[in-house]
Amino acid sequence: MFRTALRNVLAHKGRLLMTVLAVLLGVAFVSGTLVFTSTISNAQQNSLQKGFTGVDVAIHTTGRAAADPEAGPGRPGERPALSQQLLDKAATVPGAASASGSVAGYAAVAGKDGKLASEGQSPRGANYYPGGDGKDARYPLKDGRGPRAAGEIALDAKTAERAGYKVGDTVRVSVDGPVLPQKLTGIFTSDDGSVEAGNSLTLFDTATAQKFYGKQGEFNEIAVKAAPGTSQTVLKAELDKILPSDTETVTGKQLADEQAKMVSDDMKAMQKFLLIFAGIALFVGIFIIANTFSMLVAQRTKELALLRAVGASRRQVTRSVLTEAFVVGAIAAVTGLLAGIGIGAVLRSVVRDMGASIPDGPLVVSLSTVLTSLAVGVLVTMLAAWLPARRAAKIPPVAAMSSVHAVASAKSLVVRNSIGAALSALGVAVLLTGSANEMVLSGGAALLVLGVFVLTPLLSRPLIAAAEPVLRTFGISGKLARQNAVRNPRRTAATASALMIGLTLITGMTVVAGSMQQAVDKLATSSLKADFLVSMANRNPLSPEVEKTLASSPGVTAVSPVRESPARIGDGHTPLTGVDGRTIEQLAKPKFTSGSFAGLSGDKAVVDKELAKKRGWKVGSSLPVTFEDGKKGTLTVSGVYQGSELLNGIVVDTRTLAPHQELTADSRVLVKTETGANESAKDSLRKALGDNPAIQIADKKDISNSIAGAVNTFLNMMYGLLGMAVVVAVLGVVNTLAMSVFERSQEIGMLRAIGLDRKGIKRMVRLESLLISLFGGVLGIGLGVFFGWVPGDMIRKLLPDYAMVIPWGRMVLFLLLAAVVGVLAALWPARRAARLNMLAAIKAE
Known part of the structure; x- marks a missing residue:
């Protein structure tokens, strides 16, 4: 049976290619997400480790800042500060080699062209704190000297090179608004991850930095370097003896671990967000896999029944089909993993181009990423193939006498429609009664989508029949296309549902985002009289x-x-x-x-x-x-x-x-x-x-454009992520049509024999594809608009002016997208159908 399964895989290479691609895309998204987040997390953690190499113990104010009214009866907004006296005492405790104070904030540097010299979105300023040798060990000088008085600055080497500055130049700097002409006295190198990611770092003398970012004689942090032979723990214990009550000490290792955990948590949130879309693509892929294996099983009815007749058990037949699924899933998983590594690299470049601060570092492909990708590809494929495998095992040996197994009974369709109606009704009820709770909304949406999917075979007949007046204009090709589309409603439903899910999500987000944009725009500009x-x-x-x-x-x-x-x-x-x-x-x-x-x-x-x-x-x-x-x-x-x-x-x-x-x-x-x-x-x-x-x-127009730009950026990102699901859906339509053409070879041969030319055959297949795609598009857009309306009450609690706005232009565009999907998906199957040899097709079994 194992050899039989392998033979079947090799015998249907063309048919299974689309299935492999569907799984491959989903797995590539999963592995690409894992590679991307692991790479960014590793780079940021390495960068942070470098930043703490000169810090053995750091002194901070305690977390209970007096800005918190619950902290006590002190002044609102008052924060305890780290004084120069404390710094001087810290430098003289046993085991301390040196101590330096830090104060930092925002500092934008203008290039010679008047634009920001920083490539990142977080240009920073800090203080240059020289030690006994007149140098600050944190910032090794490449050229010149450190700033010593007001009006002098030092720049990181990357920014200086990017902006074309050299020692002695006048640099325009802005800390909180007014432009400050500063003399560039030094250029330094830095391992700071923010600098490596393209942000500028400007150093002022300590007194000037304190004036800009705090109070004279006060610091945000004091870093203490341990003397040779003194551990961080011992130094911390010594410093604790001199600390006032509103301060605390943290070892460099603790700081690095805390920052690493923060980075890891941030990456997990991003990872979860991206994996949701990978899951959507894989979910859509399940329809295609199940459809493919169902059709392959139907085409091999006679073969499987003969296997049963010569002694194969039901379990062996089931295992044979699942073995095919395992081979297909393994191939897709391996190729998806390789593609995902490339996607991870591309994602890093794209995020950098968008201005995010990402340090340099190698691509990280962990063992967990490899195992997860392989497991996802194989398990999803085998899960989707399980029902067709069971159906194959139930084929009675007597079916070997017939070339076609019995079609679904009317009773099974009635049961399916009843279940679908119940799920849909329950989903609508949950959505309408629980519209103020996000979790309830999500559950109701899932129930409704599932219900509509189950009902899709029932919905296909009236919706496709509605296109009959248009199809009549295409003559016999249009009539045959409509009949073919409803001939196997379950297959048509499964194919259309893949496209429906993608368009439901795209449409729903477009409606909500567009409505929120208008509400926020109104809120931001309606109360503004200023120019x-x-x-x-x-x-x-x-x-x-x-x-x-x-x-x-x-x-x-x-x-x-x-x-x-x-x-x-x-x-x-x-x-x-x-x-x-x-x-x-x-x-x-x-x-x-x-x-x-x-x-x-x-x-x-x-x-x-x-x-x-x-x-x-x-x-x-x-x-x-x-x-x-x-x-x-x-x-x-x-x-x-x-x-x-x-x-x-x-x-x-x-x-x-x-x-x-x-x-x-x-x-x-x-x-x-x-x-x-x-x-x-x-x-x-x-x-x-x-x-x-x-x-x-x-002005008001700029504010509106800014809001619209933010919304469009979000939507474009969502469209890109959900585009994977749409691509998978296209593969599903191609797969269904290709196998449908194979099944109808004899019928197509007869049509050619009685006078339907090749153009008519092509037109028939294209119209069938167009019908299936538009059917999925109409369902998806309809559901999406409904999902865009449902959360209105919840959003109005945050935005009183919120009102649903249906972007008709985009709705038409989405419907045209569905039509384009249908046309493109039909290109290869239509060409294949038109090139069938009519005599060979008529003789085919």
Whole structure:
């Protein structure tokens, strides 16, 4: 029986090729995902290990920062800091060779062309902390010297080379908005993974870095190097003796392990996300495999029955078919694994091209990846072939007297339709009653898809019959195509379902994403009266100098900063948002349910509706507040408004916040000009800010385009991932048609003999393929629109303006895609059918 199985595999190489490809694509996606995530994880972990080579013990502030109101009665927003005195003491403990302090933040470097010199999205700045020899061991100098005073910087070698800078040049740097001309005094090398991934690293002298990123004389971290012969554990114990209560020590090994775990967890999340799409492709592939083996078994009915007649048991017949599946699955798994390694390499390049910071490193193909890929390919194929194998084993020996085994009985179709109807009804009921819960929605969607799949043979007849008026225009070819499509409804259903699943997911995501885009767009722009919104490109805080510069610029009529300040209202931590109460009505128009911006000054505040409802506040309510400097006061609610991305929470006048703020920073600045939102006004503002590439100036159109761009990027990524399932579905249509042509060889020969020419045969096969594809497309788009409507109530809790929007243009495009799938899938089977020798076909059994 084993030799028989191998012979059958070799005898049907062409027919099984499509099955191999279907499994191969799914396995390639799985192995590619595993290779990609393992490679990125390994590269980042190696990079982190390098970053901790000079750190034996690190001193941090404890996790209980006083910014957490539950931490105690201290000032809101106050964080314990690491002082210079602590650093000096740490450097003198027994077993310490040296100690250095670190302070870091954002620093954008402009190239000579005015654009950002960083290839990555996270350009950084840090301090140069020289030791006794005048050098910082963390940053070996390649040329020049380290920065010693304000106005001097050092750049990493990769950025300097990329931007064409050399020692002595003037470099334009932006930390929080204004452009800072700096003299380049040194160029250094670094093993920092962020630098290796293309981000720029700018070093300032310690005092300047502390001014930019913290407070004078304070550090974010103190790194201590152990003296030769002193272990990290011993050094940690010595440092613990001198630490104040709000600090803690962590060994370099612990830091590396913690970072490695964080990287691993992030990669697992990404891996899970990508594997979902691999699973979809494999699920679609199951239909094709089951279809293929069902047709192969049907074609070998006589052969299998003869095997039973000469003594083969049912178990042997089942094993014979499963052995074929094992061979096919093994071939597909091995080739899929090899293809997946290539996919992993391509994915890394694509993610890098999108601006992600990925360190260099070798491709990682672990043993678990190999075993998982092989197991997935073999098990999926054998699972899909199991039902056809059982069906083959049940063929009675007497069937050897007939060339065709009995078709499915009416009773079995009635049972199938009843089960499908029950599953569909249950799925719809779950979706309609549980639309506020994600898990319930997922379960209901799965039940409905399964139900529709079971019902597909029943649905095929009326839906395909609806195309009859169009098919009549194609004469006898159209009539035969319709009859062929409904001749074996189960096969047609299985083929169409593969395409249906892919289009259901694509359509559903398109409807939800498009509807959310419109809601977010409306939320972001409807409350904006300002012509421009100015912010840092990376969303970091802006210097208050930016607002002052804009306010004094020609043509600007109104300006307001939007800044946040930590505060405590009663027992809860609730940040305050500051705006200019004198100009905010000219720049923002949120929807007020009561009160207004009028008179926003002193102790007056307006609060968003959600927060007011949660806390039981209304116009006139008094709010006891503790400001960030620890002083107490009382705010009076003068308005309740609908919150948005522009404004939310508790809004007060910046003059109310100013006396309590030690450091002032704006999240964004709203600007209104005499000429309105136009390119001339935008250019004028850009020049006023020194043509700073780190600052973004956006009007309403830019905000809308940004939202649309983010949604389209997400959708394009989803289309690419789900495209694998569509490709697998195409293979399924090709496979079904090819085998259908083989089964109907005698019939096609008779049609040729009685006068149907080759063009008519080709047209018949193409129309049949088109019908099956459009049938799957209509079902998929219909289900997708329904799935796009169902979560509306859940989304409206987050986006009150959410309303389902059906993108008709894309729906038509998806239907055309289904039609193109049908046309392309029919090319080879139609050509093969037209080239059949009519006499040989008539004589075929």
